[in-house]
Amino acid sequence: MQTQPLKIAGRSFASRLFTGTGKFASAELMAQAIAASGSELTTLAIKRVKLTGEDPQILAPLRGLGVNLLPNTSGARTAEEACYVARLAREALGTHWVKLEIHPDPRYLMPDPIETLKAAEQLVKEGFVVLPYCGADPMLCKRLEEAGCAAVMPLGAAIGSNQGLTTRQMLQIIMEQSGVPVVVDAGLGAPSHAAEAMELGADAVLVNTAIAVAGNPVVMAQAFALAVQAGRLAYEHGLGAVSQRAVASSPLDPFLLRLLEDPA
Amino acid sequence: MNKQTMDFFVNDSPRQGLIGLSLAGLLLAEGLGRGEPPQIPAGVAVALNQAVIPRLKWALTPVAAGDRIDIFSVIAGG
Numbered sequence: 049m050q051t052q053p054l055k056i057a058g059r060s061f062a063s064r065l066f067t068g069t070g071k072f073a074s075a076e077l078m079a080q081a082i083a084a085s086g087s088e089l090t091t092l093a094i095k096r097v098k099l100t101g102e103d104p105q106i107l108a109p110l111r112g113l114g115v116n117l118l119p120n121t122s123g124a125r126t127a128e129e130a131c132y133v134a135r136l137a138r139e140a141l142g143t144h145w146v147k148l149e150i151h152p153d154p155r156y157l158m159p160d161p162i163e164t165l166k167a168a169e170q171l172v173k174e175g176f177v178v179l180p181y182c183g184a185d186p187m188l189c190k191r192l193e194e195a196g197c198a199a200v201m202p203l204g205a206a207i208g209s210n211q212g213l214t215t216r217q218m219l220q221i222i223m224e225q226s227g228v229p230v231v232v233d234a235g236l237g238a239p240s241h242a243a244e245a246m247e248l249g250a251d252a253v254l255v256n257t258a259i260a261v262a263g264n265p266v267v268m269a270q271a272f273a274l275a276v277q278a279g280r281l282a283y284e285h286g287l288g289a290v291s292q293r294a295v296a297s298s299p300l301d302p303f304l305l306r307l308l309e310d311p312a
Numbered sequence: 313m314n315k316q317t318m319d320f321f322v323n324d325s326p327r328q329g330l331i332g333l334s335l336a337g338l339l340l341a342e343g344l345g346r347g348e349p350p351q352i353p354a355g356v357a358v359a360l361n362q363a364v365i366p367r368l369k370w371a372l373t374p375v376a377a378g379d380r381i382d383i384f385s386v387i388a389g390g
Contacts, residue, residue, distance in 0.1 A: 068388075068389065068390030069388040069389060069390070070388045070389045070390040071388070071390070072388065075388075078388065091389060091390055092386050092387070092388065092389055093386070093387050093388065093389025093390075094357070094384050094385065094386050094387065095384060095385065095387050096323045096382060096383065096384055096385075097323070097344070097356070097383045097384065097385040106355075106386060106387065106388050107353075107354055107355040107386055111354075119386070120389055120390070122389055122390075132359070132362065133384075135359075135364045136357040136359060136364055136382075136384045137357070137384075137386075138364075139357040139358075139364050139366060139367070140354075140355050140356060140357035140384060140385070140386055141355065141386060207390070208390075254390075256390030257390065
């Protein structure tokens with residue numbers, strides 16, 4: 049059963065599950081899990097090399113999968129640093145897509161809204177396709193959209209926290225208002241969280257930690273893929289309305305009605 | 313200091329090299345080359361004084377005294 053394809057900046061995605069490459073026990077396991085997830089867009093980071101002779105072993109297996117690469121600017125603390133990292137990533141990977149991430153606080157890794165908006169404006173001017181990781185703030189998401197971002201990536205919960213949709217109410221407002229795709233990123237710890245985001249109307253979700261550190265990352269990747277598809281199908285095909293009171297599944301028959309009218 | 317050498321910085325660490333050294337030569341000197349003849353693997357990006365230098369220009373770009381070179385590489389991340 050197919051869901052409608054997702055379009056971001058003119059590129060079409062059949063899978064609405066985006067993945068990350070961090071925290072896997074090995075590059076081989078990472079590649080197997082991403083393949084199993086069916087994901088067509090996966091994130092990477094770019095950092096100063098330590099000059100100890102280690103190789104970037106991660107790239108070859110990803111190229112083999114044919115998945116689109118989305119470099120992030122993780123590690124940047126200011127708009128200026130993020131723009132610098134984005135330009136380096138464009139050169140290193142040959143893509144002008146970038147996941148803009150600016151989180152200077154190491155405890156909660158909360159994205160800095162001011163620096164993120166500044167960097168988004170600059171990177172859009174430079175021709176980047178910008179997907180900003182941001183707080184679940186409807187006003188900020190609107191401003192990022194107006195700045196020319198190709199999508200917004202509000203957080204469900206803190207990165208790697210597995211808490212699920214702690215920002216559910218705000219995410220609903222963001223999805224209702226957004227003119228660009230909404231990708232719920234961060235904090236999705238279980239397939240049910242991903243399904244919940246998709247049922248709410250998210251255009252996609254990004255999952256990394258919950259897959260990478262699972263007992264079996266390859267099977268967990270499949271579980272997330274199924275959940276994302278189920279959630280999206282439900283969203284596309286008319287979820288029932290929520291009611292405070294019971295609504296009978298079958299009509300009350302005359303016998304029962306008589307009893308109700310004349311209990312004696 | 314010997315006339316033939318110059319001082320510069322790679323990822324903030326002080327380095328010394330021969331005058332006339334290119335970025336490509338520097339990357340090999342830093343041990344980033346792989347294979348025979350050694351080549352710089354994909355996923356590496358270089359900036360000279362904060363300006364990104366495309367791979368095709370590494371061999372043609374000389375390093376000058378006092379330059380600050382940043383070498384970045386792709387790693388796993390979410």
